Amino acid sequence: xxxxxxxxxxxxxxxxxxxxxxxxxxxxxxxxxxxxxxxxxxxxxxxxxxxxxxxxxxxxxxxxxxxxxxxxxxxxxxxxxxxxxxxxxxxxxxxxxxxxxxxxxxxxxxxxxxxxxxxxxxxxxxxxxxxxxxxxxxxxxxxxxxxxxxxxxxxxxxxxxxxxxxxxxxxxxxxxxxxxxxxxxxxxxxxxxxxxxxxx
Amino acid sequence: xxxxxxxxxxxxxxxxxxxxxxxxxxxxxxxxxxxxxxxxxxxxxxxxxxxxxxxxxxxxxxxxxxxxxxxxxxxxxxxxxxxxxxxxxxxxxxxxxxxxxxxxxxxxxxxxxxxxxxxxxxxxxxxxxxxxxxxxxxxxxxxxxxxxxxxxxxxxxxxxxxxxxxxxxxxxxxxxxxxxxxxxxxxxxxxxxxxxxxxxxxxxxxxxxxxxxxxxxxxxxxxxxxxxxxxxxxxxxxxxxxxxxxxxxxxxxxxxxxxxxxxxxxxxxxxxxxxxxxxxxxxxxxxxxxxxxxxxxxxxxxxxxxxxxxxxxxxxxxxxxxxxxxxxxxxxxxxxxxxxxxxxxxxxxxxxxxxxxxxxxxxxxxxxxxxxxxxxxxxxx
Numbered sequence: 001x002x003x004x005x006x007x008x009x010x011x012x013x014x015x016x017x018x019x020x021x022x023x024x025x026x027x028x029x030x031x032x033x034x035x036x037x038x039x040x041x042x043x044x045x046x047x048x049x050x051x052x053x054x055x056x057x058x059x060x061x062x063x064x065x066x067x068x069x070x071x072x073x074x075x076x077x078x079x080x081x082x083x084x085x086x087x088x089x090x091x092x093x094x095x096x097x098x099x100x101x102x103x104x105x106x107x108x109x110x111x112x113x114x115x116x117x118x119x120x121x122x123x124x125x126x127x128x129x130x131x132x133x134x135x136x137x138x139x140x141x142x143x144x145x146x147x148x149x150x151x152x153x154x155x156x157x158x159x160x161x162x163x164x165x166x167x168x169x170x171x172x173x174x175x176x177x178x179x180x181x182x183x184x185x186x187x188x189x190x191x192x193x194x195x196x197x198x199x200x
Numbered sequence: 201x202x203x204x205x206x207x208x209x210x211x212x213x214x215x216x217x218x219x220x221x222x223x224x225x226x227x228x229x230x231x232x233x234x235x236x237x238x239x240x241x242x243x244x245x246x247x248x249x250x251x252x253x254x255x256x257x258x259x260x261x262x263x264x265x266x267x268x269x270x271x272x273x274x275x276x277x278x279x280x281x282x283x284x285x286x287x288x289x290x291x292x293x294x295x296x297x298x299x300x301x302x303x304x305x306x307x308x309x310x311x312x313x314x315x316x317x318x319x320x321x322x323x324x325x326x327x328x329x330x331x332x333x334x335x336x337x338x339x340x341x342x343x344x345x346x347x348x349x350x351x352x353x354x355x356x357x358x359x360x361x362x363x364x365x366x367x368x369x370x371x372x373x374x375x376x377x378x379x380x381x382x383x384x385x386x387x388x389x390x391x392x393x394x395x396x397x398x399x400x401x402x403x404x405x406x407x408x409x410x411x412x413x414x415x416x417x418x419x420x421x422x423x424x425x426x427x428x429x430x431x432x433x434x435x436x437x438x439x440x441x442x443x444x445x446x447x448x449x450x451x452x453x454x455x456x457x458x459x460x461x462x463x464x465x466x467x468x469x470x471x472x473x474x475x476x477x478x479x480x481x482x483x484x485x486x487x488x489x490x491x492x493x494x495x496x497x498x499x500x501x502x503x504x505x506x507x508x509x510x511x512x513x514x515x516x517x518x519x520x521x522x523x524x525x526x527x528x529x530x531x532x533x534x535x536x537x538x539x540x541x542x543x544x545x546x547x548x549x550x551x552x553x554x555x556x557x558x559x560x561x562x563x564x565x566x567x568x569x570x571x572x573x574x575x576x577x578x579x580x581x
Contacts, residue, residue: 060238061238100242100531100533101562102236104232104236135232138235174231178228183230183231185233185234187233
């Protein structure tokens with residue numbers, strides 16, 4: 001009898017092993033397993049950068065909207081550290097023309113945090129990027145903090161690929177110190193872009 | 201273990217160096233979004249877009265901008281620019297323009313195809329009536345290049361050409377004989393870059409020589425040799441006079457030469473910067489002081505403001521610059537283009553600045569008016 005107990009336990013364990021390999025271990029398939037821990041996503045997006053407002057307002061400003069709608073593009077990588085939850089990084093570039101005929105170039109590099117869910121074939125994400133950005137205007141520049149917050153929806157078009165769109169709110173705090181602290185500004189804009197996801 | 205530590209330290213060192221370099225590339229004094237907030241949309245006259253304004257002037261009731269033809273507008277704010285007929289002719293090439301700042305302008309009008317002189321004309325009523333000054337044969341075999349007006353005299357530079365060279369000569373209008381006569385400069389292998397009256401003499405410069413004369417016809421081909429004359433190794437760029445009667449000459453290696461009390465002095469204003477045309481401008485309507493505006497070319501174009509009292513050379517977009525209320529008023533208008541002409545109307549407290557704007561998709565002519573105790577900044581004409 002004493003020998004039978006370990007044997008029974010081993011049998012039960014062996015019988016339970018396939019459960020660890022199942023996607024529906026908690027009743028979810030995590031978008032066909034693509035949103036499961038250990039999965040990865042590379043995304044490419046391109047779209048429009050819509051300037052919203054710059055705070056604080058400048059007493060010498062004469063134009064209500066000194067920036068025109070521009071373009072943005074990004075490349076990001078995300079790794080599922082838990083089911084549905086990703087961390088990763090993003091490289092972004094954006095251009096906006098100014099009313100004075102110049103071009104503002106913004107190039108953020110950011111740490112990325114995302115949450116994914118959905119039912120095939122449509123998947124959704126919300127996320128946040130935190131990092132730093134290079135600003136360039138007329139040959140002058142600044143390195144600033146950078147944050148963006150938003151989400152998107154994508155339709156699966158093949159086992160690995162999804163196509164869709166996303167909307168992100170960008171915040172660029174341009175911090176100046178000392179005698180130039182009056183130049184500190186907080187720029188806000190909206191990224192509206194189309195994107196392609198590659199799951200692997 | 202040591203190798204791992206060493207690699208870690210190397211990575212740390214590289215990261216620290218990169219951080220320092222990135223931060224060093226930042227300019228804490230430059231507000232990117234502040235600049236953008238203060239930008240002004242520039243909507244000027246199409247004629248001046250992607251073009252060149254090479255000379256400017258006024259006669260009290262009109263402003264004149266010289267391109268291939270002369271364009272003019274009333275000094276009334278907001279007036280439109282249009283082609284200025286010379287002797288009732290709009291099919292001409294303007295080969296010279298000058299004004300006496302007392303209501304009279306002078307124009308050398310040439311044939312657009314042959315460059316033959318149509319005539320040197322003057323008007324005292326903004327073009328309503330014209331008087332021809334040349335007698336049709338004086339410049340028959342010459343090509344008129346430019347007109348100058350200094351100390352009550354009208355000067356004409358003209359050249360003759362062979363297949364291999366051009367030679368330049370200077371003439372002035374003798375109101376007694378009503379003819380153009382030689383000013384004493386002839387056979388020059390370089391064109392003049394300017395002619396002014398200051399420090400009790402007429403001064404003319406080429407890119408390499410300074411000529412001086414006490415009378416309009418008294419120039420000689422021997423260059424000025426008074427104390428401190430710019431050496432022949434210098435390339436001269438612009439010449440002007442100031443409110444104290446001094447003669448000012450800029451060079452392409454950043455020097456400003458000043459002729460006062462019969463002697464030249466010089467000062468290196470900016471190393472490795474090409475200076476150009478210059479003009480003295482009042483800092484307000486009183487005027488309570490003056491600054492020199494000097495065209496420059498280093499990594500970009502635009503101008504410097506120079507305070508002769510303090511010796512301070514000021515970037516056009518510096519926070520201490522007088523002529524723009526915001527840095528962007530300079531960087532979005534003048535900064536990227538060579539400045540060719542500067543004109544100030546004392547009656548209207550207005551500066552006009554003419555530039556070479558080809559290929560920039562921006563304008564070649566901007567104005568700036570002193571009003572309500574401040575300069576307005578540059579606005580496309």
